[in-house]
Amino acid sequence: MRLISRLSLTARLTLFFASVSCAVLLALGWVIGASIEHHFEKLDQDALTGKLMLAQHVIERVTTPQDLERLSDQLSDAIVGHHDLIFHIVGPKKEILLSSSDLKFPEERLQAGSVSTDAQMFSWEMEGNSYRGLAAAIQTSIPNGAPLLVAVAVDIGHHTAFMHTFMRTLWLFVVCAALTTGLFGWFAVRRGLAPLLTMRERAALVTAHRLDHRLPVDAVPAELADLANSLNEMLARLEDAFQRLTEFSSDIAHELRTPVNNLMTQTQVSLSRARDAASYRDILESNAEEFERLARMIADMLLLAKAENGLVVPHRENVSVAAEVTALFDYYDAVAQDKGLHFCLEGEAHVGADRLMLRRAIGNLLSNAVRHASAKTNVRVTVKEASGGVEIQVENTGDAIATEHLERIFDRFFRADPSRQHSNEGTGLGLPITKSIVLAHGGKIAAASDGELTRFTLWLPRVFL
Amino acid sequence: MFGDWEKMKILIVEDEPKAGDYLRQGLTEAGFIADLADNGIDGLHLALTGHFDLLVLDVMLPGLNGWQVLESLRKSVKDMPVLFLTARDHVEDRVKGLELGADDYLVKPFAFSEFLARVRSLLRRGKTSLEPTAMRIADLELDLLRRRVTRAGKRIDLTAKEFALLELLLRRQGEVLPRSMIASQVWDMNFDSDTNVIDVAMRRLRAKVDDEFESKLIRTVRGMGYVLEVPDCV
Numbered sequence: 001m002r003l004i005s006r007l008s009l010t011a012r013l014t015l016f017f018a019s020v021s022c023a024v025l026l027a028l029g030w031v032i033g034a035s036i037e038h039h040f041e042k043l044d045q046d047a048l049t050g051k052l053m054l055a056q057h058v059i060e061r062v063t064t065p066q067d068l069e070r071l072s073d074q075l076s077d078a079i080v081g082h083h084d085l086i087f088h089i090v091g092p093k094k095e096i097l098l099s100s101s102d103l104k105f106p107e108e109r110l111q112a113g114s115v116s117t118d119a120q121m122f123s124w125e126m127e128g129n130s131y132r133g134l135a136a137a138i139q140t141s142i143p144n145g146a147p148l149l150v151a152v153a154v155d156i157g158h159h160t161a162f163m164h165t166f167m168r169t170l171w172l173f174v175v176c177a178a179l180t181t182g183l184f185g186w187f188a189v190r191r192g193l194a195p196l197l198t199m200r201e202r203a204a205l206v207t208a209h210r211l212d213h214r215l216p217v218d219a220v221p222a223e224l225a226d227l228a229n230s231l232n233e234m235l236a237r238l239e240d241a242f243q244r245l246t247e248f249s250s251d252i253a254h255e256l257r258t259p260v261n262n263l264m265t266q267t268q269v270s271l272s273r274a275r276d277a278a279s280y281r282d283i284l285e286s287n288a289e290e291f292e293r294l295a296r297m298i299a300d301m302l303l304l305a306k307a308e309n310g311l312v313v314p315h316r317e318n319v320s321v322a323a324e325v326t327a328l329f330d331y332y333d334a335v336a337q338d339k340g341l342h343f344c345l346e347g348e349a350h351v352g353a354d355r356l357m358l359r360r361a362i363g364n365l366l367s368n369a370v371r372h373a374s375a376k377t378n379v380r381v382t383v384k385e386a387s388g389g390v391e392i393q394v395e396n397t398g399d400a401i402a403t404e405h406l407e408r409i410f411d412r413f414f415r416a417d418p419s420r421q422h423s424n425e426g427t428g429l430g431l432p433i434t435k436s437i438v439l440a441h442g443g444k445i446a447a448a449s450d451g452e453l454t455r456f457t458l459w460l461p462r463v464f465l
Numbered sequence: 466m467f468g469d470w471e472k473m474k475i476l477i478v479e480d481e482p483k484a485g486d487y488l489r490q491g492l493t494e495a496g497f498i499a500d501l502a503d504n505g506i507d508g509l510h511l512a513l514t515g516h517f518d519l520l521v522l523d524v525m526l527p528g529l530n531g532w533q534v535l536e537s538l539r540k541s542v543k544d545m546p547v548l549f550l551t552a553r554d555h556v557e558d559r560v561k562g563l564e565l566g567a568d569d570y571l572v573k574p575f576a577f578s579e580f581l582a583r584v585r586s587l588l589r590r591g592k593t594s595l596e597p598t599a600m601r602i603a604d605l606e607l608d609l610l611r612r613r614v615t616r617a618g619k620r621i622d623l624t625a626k627e628f629a630l631l632e633l634l635l636r637r638q639g640e641v642l643p644r645s646m647i648a649s650q651v652w653d654m655n656f657d658s659d660t661n662v663i664d665v666a667m668r669r670l671r672a673k674v675d676d677e678f679e680s681k682l683i684r685t686v687r688g689m690g691y692v693l694e695v696p697d698c699v
Binding site: 284285286287288289291292294295298299327330331332333334335337338360 | 689
């Protein structure tokens with residue numbers, strides 16, 4: 001089985017074609033052979049029966065034992081022109097009345113029966129020749145006379161010879177046909193599988209740098225189109241993942257470059273000449289702040305990397321969303337008061353979720369809302385049950401987010417205003433983290449901005465515990 | 466305020482020389498007696514013979530790794546608190562460490578103030594002291610039963626969270642508390658979020674507790690966190 005499964009498709013199909021045509025031709029040959037054989041038998045039977053009937057006709061006219069002696073001559077006339085026909089007539093006293101050749105009939109087959117068209121023929125071989133014969137007991141018209149045993153036979157050597165030739169030709173033909181079919185099959189398969197070859201060649205073009213190659217779907221047969229489609233989808237997924245990985249790496253490099261550059265410059269400038277203790281202290285403190293931001297960024301990026309690889313698995317418990325939001329309101333209370341913001345919470349729902357993650361996800365949304373809200377406005381959180389899950393909306397009033405930015409707002413390190421990159425606003429990974437937490441829970445998230453109102457809508461499947 | 470920690474012996478097992486030296490220096494300057502081993506075999510030997518109060522253990526070590534050290538240690542020494550340091554933040558790593566008998570863990574990179582706070586928590590653990598009903602520093606008094614704060618005899622009104630924040634600072638007076646720890650202890654926010662939230666909350670607390678008074682008790686340690694202490698004479 002292993003060997004067969006390792007064979008190439010071409011070899012398999014070629015073998016298959018050859019054996020099928022072999023089998024079909026053999027069966028056909030057998031049928032033809034059998035019919036010819038049968039036909040020959042029928043011819044022989046007719047001929048032999050005819051001769052027997054002729055003999056019967058002659059014999060029935062024998063009325064006296066003298067007639068019996070002349071029988072030979074009369075019958076000889078009947079068999080003139082039938083050189084291959086052998087007559088054998090045995091009298092009542094086992095005396096041979098007529099024998100047209102030296103041929104010996106097998107004794108046991110000389111059974112007496114009446115002349116009929118369906119009498120059993122028999123065949124035997126003698127001195128390398130084959131014969132087929134028919135025997136019958138024929139009553140003479142001599143009163144009280146015993147019947148004569150009449151046997152006729154025909155040399156069927158030419159039949160056998162014909163069958164031999166036929167079978168040999170047939171075998172030769174079958175072998176040739178198998179080879180030819182195999183050869184044609186091989187060509188046909190090669191041609192038929194040519195699209196596979198094309199696919200293979202296209203697939204060989206796909207490398208880490210050229211993931212945009214796709215397999216031809218329109219140019220391949222229907223059977224392969226599905227395969228090509230599946231492979232193309234796989235390629236698309238790979239390309240997407242690879243793209244994200246590449247972006248992630250360059251994001252990291254880009255985001256780390258600025259703080260590392262700051263640290264390096266600052267440290268080297270301070271080292272360039274002697275300073276007093278207070279200056280050193282100031283530099284170290286500034287460095288410490290920068291380092292802390294770097295550490296946080298690394299932690300956040302690791303979390304995102306894990307989430308993208310499906311390694312963030314929520315430990316679900318029954319969580320009251322309102323309780324979490326209230327706790328977060330408490331946390332952001334001081335900042336909100338500073339800006340004259342007012343928090344309000346509407347509704348309540350329970351959801352099966354990882355409490356810490358959920359808190360972090362909503363916390364990031366709330367932090368974002370507080371940061372972007374105009375002074376003395378409301379930040380509203382609405383919790384309600386919706387389509388088999390829980391919907392949490394976080395709204396704030398402030399500057400509108402441009403439509404082209406809305407799509408990218410969940411991208412890593414995306415900031416609508418690039419100049420604010422290094423204000424003390426966190427790592428720019430808050431919303432992406434929220435999104436990955438939501439996705440890890442099987443939920444979805446969307447942002448909408450309508451005039452001054454910015455609304456984040458987060459939906460989580462309820463998941464009963 | 467470091468008096469409490471005098472003569473507390475801490476063993477650091479860390480193979481990276483820079484990290485090990487700085488941890489030792491930091492702990493020594495914080496008033497502890499700190500020893501350093503740079504491989505697992507020496508570390509285990511020292512831990513078994515040196516009568517330490519706390520073990521700080523790096524996971525990746527030459528010789529014996531941190532887990533093996535911990536496993537061998539726990540066979541004979543049950544009660545020495547162990548703080549794990551790891552560079553890999555995998556849940557399995559944490560679970561494995563805790564199962565083997567570690568008491569706490571920190572993922573690198575960590576803030577030194579966070580490290581110091583954890584060390585002190587571990588050393589404090591198990592020392593049952595009566596829960597105080599009132600705490601004080603200088604002229605600031607905290608009545609835990611009535612949840613009332615006075616300074617120089619003057620009543621100060623605080624919100625519940627401000628009270629909790631002040632209580633934390635007072636319980637750990639003299640210790641620099643990192644922002645992440647404050648967020649975790651006071652608000653139960655166990656993730657690094659924007660730290661300016663803590664700064665704003667702290668500013669509001671200071672406005673009530675310190676602004677009107679000559680001596681400022683709450684001090685910002687730049688790059689590290691906040692500390693409540695009686696200021697040095699200026």
